Amino acid sequence: MAGLTAEQILVIKSTVPVLEQYGNQITHGFYDGLFRDYPSSFEIFSVTDFKTDRQPRALAGAVVAVAKNIDNLGALSGAIATITNKHASLGVVPEQYDLVLDLLLKELREVLGDAWTSEIDDAWSTALRIVADALIATEKGLYQSTNGWTTWKELLVADKKQESDEVVSLYLKTIDGSALPPFKPGQYVSLQVKVPGQEYSSARQYSLSDKPSPDYYRISIRREIGQSDLTAPGSAPGVLSNFIHDSIKVGDKLKVSHPFGAFHLDSVSANTPxxxxxxxxxxxxxxxxxxxxxxxxxxxxxxxxxxxxxxxxxxxxxxxxxxxxxxxxxxxxxxxxxxxxxxxxxxxxxxxxxxxxxxxxxxxxxxxxxxxxxxxxxxxxxxxxxxxxxxxxxxxxxxxxxxxxxxxxxx
Known part of the structure; x- marks a missing residue:
């Protein structure tokens, strides 16, 4: 792998057991520091996913996967596609990677203490930079595919339909009546919504639930059980989905990302089952x-x-x-x-x-x-x-x- 010596690759692989043992502790500390020092991160991450341990486990798993496959990152192509598409849907920019790398290395040093030698630090600093640069380059390509729609765009809620006891669909159109760009069936958009009583906006991904059309996007949202207090930011699951079900109405405007997603149909023209x-x-x-x-x-x-x-x-x-x-x-x-x-x-x-x-x-x-x-x-x-x-x-x-x-x- 360019940028890493053979010795550094061996060093990184040797850290797998300790990362598997302390991974969750490291990533919990990382997110604690991120939310404490950079509270605007609440606009990207779900606090519920952090409190239920899903987000820290996901990051810990990613770090271990990098260590195991540092000499063959192509084995992680599926995971990388998933991550970069989600980042693009949230408007992640290269500068944010610098912050993440600094905080993650800081937590690795603190948790592992004397076990984290200068050789390990040098190898991991180089490796994380290489991985970050690869993600940035992939995300740049995704942004270039959007014809300029790289941040949040306001769309109009043109219709709202109850699909079941738990699911409601929103039909989104452009405000000026212009055509929406196509997407690959199976992809999603992100919504950024400011729930009353919360300090920061929340962003979530919702799958596009109808075939591509230049006239509208349809997203369908399940009401999550457990929402209890809209005034306590991120304290209970389902705050955003309940707000959408109960308060979003036809005529409202929502901030929406360009469609992204690595899960999609490759070709509608094939004839295989x-x-x-x-x-x-x-x-x-x-x-x-x-x-x-x-x-x-x-x-x-x-x-x-x-x-x-x-x-x-x-x-x-x-x-x-x-x-x-x-x-x-x-x-x-x-x-x-x-x-x-x-x-x-x-x-x-x-x-x-x-x-x-x-x-x-x-x-x-x-x-x-x-x-x-x-x-x-x-x-x-x-x-x-x-x-x-x-x-x-x-x-x-x-x-x-x-x-x-x-x-x-x-x-």
């Missing part, structure tokens, strides 16, 4: 991909598999059923962990099962396992994602045919 596997609100990017595919002239065999607590909690159910009725190549399988026998669906093309998604219980024909070119798009919470990917691997699906994204950090 597709299997979509999603849980909860994780179906939103899958609906975007599905709608785009069904608009193409190619006729692909598609199996859309989704799990929810109940029929009333499932967004877009009517839309999916209408698509299945009009497309002979589309099959739906709905899993419901509660009240599966009380569902409102009456359609031979829709299978409703009780419990949670179990891919191993489906037939080879249902998963198109006979065609090695079948693509599998899997999205949902981290644990769900890990389980479904393992099930697909057990079934013989090659890793390069599984396209996945976990909602939330730590993926």
């Amino acid at each position: 597709l299997v979509f596997v999603g849980a909860g609100v994780g179906l939103t990017p899958l609906v975007s991909i599905l709608n785009a595919v069904l608009e193409s002239p190619q006729e692909r065999q598609i199996h859309f598999i989704h799990g929810s607590r109940s029929a009333s909690a499932r967004p877009f159910a009517d839309d999916l059923i209408a698509l299945a009725n009009s497309n002979p190549n589309l099959k739906l399988t709905f899993y419901e962990s509660k009240d599966a026998n009380q569902h409102p669906y009456e359609n031979a093309k829709i299978t409703v099962k009780s419990g949670h998604i179990d891919l191993k219980a489906l037939s080879a024909e249902e998963l198109f396992l006979g065609d090695k070119n079948t693509d599998y798009y899997v999205i949902g919470p981290t644990q769900f994602l890990a389980e479904k990917m393992e099930e697909l691997k057990v079934l013989g699906v090659e890793l390069d045919k599984i396209h996945s994204e976990a909602f939330g950090p730590g993926s």
Whole structure:
């Protein structure tokens, strides 16, 4: 690796055990210092993700992954794509990397003390700079692809629609009526919202939940349970989603990023089979991909598999059923962990099962396992994602045919 000597690479690899042992302590200290000394960081990071340990674990895992793969960072290309797309959606700039590197090295020195020798410090200082420069260069390319939309842009809430008991969709349009840029089905935008009573704005990513259109972007947001006090910044989960559900109305303006995201459909024009596997609100990017595919002239065999607590909690159910009725190549399988026998669906093309998604219980024909070119798009919470990917691997699906994204950090 350019910039690191062979000796420095060995030094960095030798630190893996200690980083695995103290990683969370190091990254907790890092975020404590970041929020204390640079409180504007609240506008980028979710405090809930920090307090629930998801963000520190994600950073600790990233540091360990860099150490393990310092001589082959190409092995981390998927993670790097995820990170850089998220950074671009938040408007991260190169100067912020200098701050992060200084704080992270400071915490490494403090936590590990005498074990952190000058040789280790030199090697890690060089390595982190190389990684940061690589991320900056990638993000520069992402920004250059936006035709100048690199910061927050105000869009108009043109419509608001309740999709289920828990999910509401916002339809966003440009204020002047101009066309919105295209995106790749499966991508997301970030919103930056100032919730009354909070000192800082909050930024969150929401998947685009419909096919690309120059007329509007649709995002669909689940109301998070646990919100209790809008006046306590970041103290409870769901502050932003509850505010959007309860207070955002048609005619309001929202600050929105350009679409980004490494999880997306590669080509709508292919004709290979597709299997979509999603849980909860994780179906939103899958609906975007599905709608785009069904608009193409190619006729692909598609199996859309989704799990929810109940029929009333499932967004877009009517839309999916209408698509299945009009497309002979589309099959739906709905899993419901509660009240599966009380569902409102009456359609031979829709299978409703009780419990949670179990891919191993489906037939080879249902998963198109006979065609090695079948693509599998899997999205949902981290644990769900890990389980479904393992099930697909057990079934013989090659890793390069599984396209996945976990909602939330730590993926």
